[in-house]
Amino acid sequence: MRRRLAPAALVIAGALALAGCGGSASDSGSGSGKAELSVGSAYMPQPVSDEMAAGFFTVTNKGGAADELTSVTSDVAGQVTVHETTGGAMQEVKALKVPAHGELVLKSGGNHLMFEQLKRKPKEGQTVSVELHFAHSGPVKVEMPVKSATYNPKTGH
Template identity: 90%
Template sequence: MSRRLGPAALVIAGALALAGCGGSDSGSGSGSGSGGGKAELSVGSAYMPQPVSDEMAAGFLTVTNKGGTADELTSVTSDIAGQVTVHETTGGAMREVESLKVPAHGELILKSGGDHLMFEQLKRKPKEGQTVSVELHFARSGPVKVEMPVKPATYTPKTGH
């Protein structure tokens, strides 16, 4: 399920690099890990900058794992998009990946200019002040539902990462 992103996606990602990571805390879940305990996942600092495109948007959040077993974010669903893909950013280049690791006793941070979510084939363009519902799916833990507030396109949080 590998796709190449076109120039428009790169422009949008570049514009989103102006935004930071922060927002409201919402969502939690846990699941059974294999051996050595289990993952204990919670999600916070979720937000979506108001999209500049009618077709794509980005999402940022932090998954915290207080458990002794690592997990992986494997997919994301949302009623606002035809598909939501998971991207990593390495050396300034972003690419779609099958999963992102959530380390035991650690965090997976999705932030502007780094790893992030891409909402593609938007069914409607979310506006500042609205909330977007997403469901995070993990390799070992159960799904976690998150309400992601829509912030201004140039939003930079005062705290967080």
């Protein structure tokens, strides 16, 4: 452990360590000890393949406890997997952390969802329903609009 951290970094590191040590029982206490999750900026680029698609969104946690995105289900795909991108390499993971008072961002070129074994190919203008499952919080349903294959959320095109 580093000895010279800024005071704010020490507070954040301590809060994350405490949130990670409590297990599921830590979420049943006071209001500040629970994750408070919301999802925004969700979209799926229109898939170019008949078999796979990607999905992106941001999970915001306003609560005092961390959580983890553990799985995703959707009626449009036989399987939805969670991937992280590290050093340009993509790999499937069992979970992605949602920090207390922080965000989990899934974006093109970074962490993302892979919709595999598509049952239908979503088209631009449609929506795809997904259900996000977390380690401690209840499931969250999201309507993910299908955008153009080259959609860039920064420009809106």
